[in-house]
Each structure stands twice: as C-alpha cells, then as structure tokens.
Amino acid sequence: MRGKRRVLVTGASGEIASQILVELGRHHELVLLDVRATDRQGRPVAGVRLADLADPDRRPYQHHFEGVDAVVHLGYKHPGSANWGADLPPVERFAGELVNVQMAQNVYRCALDAGARRVVMASSNHAADWFEHRLVHSRQREMVYPSELPLSDNFYGWAKAAYQLLGFVYASGALGRKLEVVQVRIGAPRDIAGRHYEGALVEQHVGADGSGLANFKRDLGAWVSPRDLAQLFHRAVEAADIADANGVPWLVVYGISNNTRAFWSLENARRVLGYMPEDDSEVTYANDIRRLLTGPDAHASGGRVGA
8 A cells, every 4th residue: 555645735824724734634644834833813733843935045944845745835925914915005015925936936946856746836816817807707708717828917916827837947847857736726715605795895806896796706606615625635736647748747727616607617627637526606605696696686687797
C-alpha cells in the first residue's frame, strides 16, 4: 500500500483551510504553515507552524518544504487593515497585492528547490472577472472558460492572474525541471443564504448600482460548498497527469459546485482532475430562491443573472 503524500498547506489558519483541511488530512500527511496559529475567531489551529512566506529571505522557512510532495498555497495578505483591502480606494491596492505576488514567487521557488512535485494555488474567479463584470452581467456571454486570457479590472484579480502566469514559468521546465502547477479559481466559498442579500450588501459583484437580488443570482452561480471545495483540492493534489497538449503540467480550473446557474466552465476540472461536484446551489438554497426569485410574491426578472 502506497504511503500518504506529504502535503504542505500555507494559510492553514484561514477560512479556505478551515473548509478543506479535514478532507486533505484524511488522505495526506499535512504540514501546516501560517503567520498566526489561531483562526479568525481566535481559536487555536492544531499543528500550525509559524512562518512569513512574504519575506524575500527564504532561508528561515525553506526547510518546511523539504520532503514535501505537494504544496497547497492558501496564504494571502490583505492590502489594508480590512478584508480584501476594503479600507483602501481600489487605486491604492497595488502595493499590497504585489506582496502577494512576491509570496507566490517564494512558494514556487521553495517548492522547486525542495524537489516538490506539484503546487496547487488558491487563485480566484477574479483573475478573469472582467468577462463577468463586462459581459456576463450584461448578458453578452453565457460562459467563461479557464483557457481564456486572464483579464481583471482590479488589482486583486490582477495579482491572481500574475500567480497563474508566474506558475507557467515554473511548469515550462525553463528553470531546470517542470514543477507541476494547478490554479484553482475559487468562486464563492461561503454561505449565500438569501438574508445576506436583503439590506446593505457586504460584497458587490454586479456593478456599482447592482441590487441585492442581482448579487444573489450571481452568487448562486459562483457558490462552492465546503465538501466540493475539499474534493477539488484533494483531486488537484492527486491527479496523475495534468500536462497539456504541449507537455506542460500547468492547469487552470474553476472552483464551483455543480450549480444550475453556473457561468464558469468546469469542463477541464471534470476531465483532467476527475472532479465530481455533489452540490448545487439551486437545491441547497431552494427555499430562498422561491422566496426571492421565483415564488408568487417575488419580483425578480427571469434568467440566471440580472436584477
């Protein structure tokens, strides 16, 4: 019987890690890294080693990568003091996101130097969110594919796109060997119950004047359940062959559930990784959909997106 793969997880005290660590731990021997040993609620996260992977001097943390088969990079530093840099004007967020690009570089380089087989990066749907913002919500596009040029209209998405293109350099073999790289463009990994879209919105994804109902429709397409997200990351670590037609082991996939309202393609996640999502937001949030969108007392327009 083959032993478990040794997998290093960065950002191990974060929200995404809280959704996938149990499943990853069932299949793999985990090494956990973060800049803090507690989660967002201040609760300790067992087994976390402290390391600042944004430090350009890799010597203090390179040893954590030794003997590791794969790296799952979830680490992220907010540009400002609020989540996603919300306390900074969008034009002022470049420097903060550049730190995250440097951290991605440090992870790739440490993995390459340590002889790791693969890096699985937590990318984001925002790496190509120009298509969504400009075309999907205006109903000029029905589907966005991970093979399309990554185009974003914000520095957060730009940084995620930079992770992806930087990963191709390492996967190409030009740096001595081919480091296998999977980019997971995560959708909406959170509760999207209807109450979150009534009243003041926490996040606005459909334009400055977008309504709560429009945001609800959008997130029904973008949602990913914890068990589907955990399965996807597990399969991203385990998939035997991710090489493209040119022999480059570099893959970009979307991270969403099997949503009826999806506008991002899961074709290559299913085909290459064997991803089989079990959940659908249309079923999970059926009561809210009936109340807000489709029931006799609802006043929403038809279609998957829009107000």
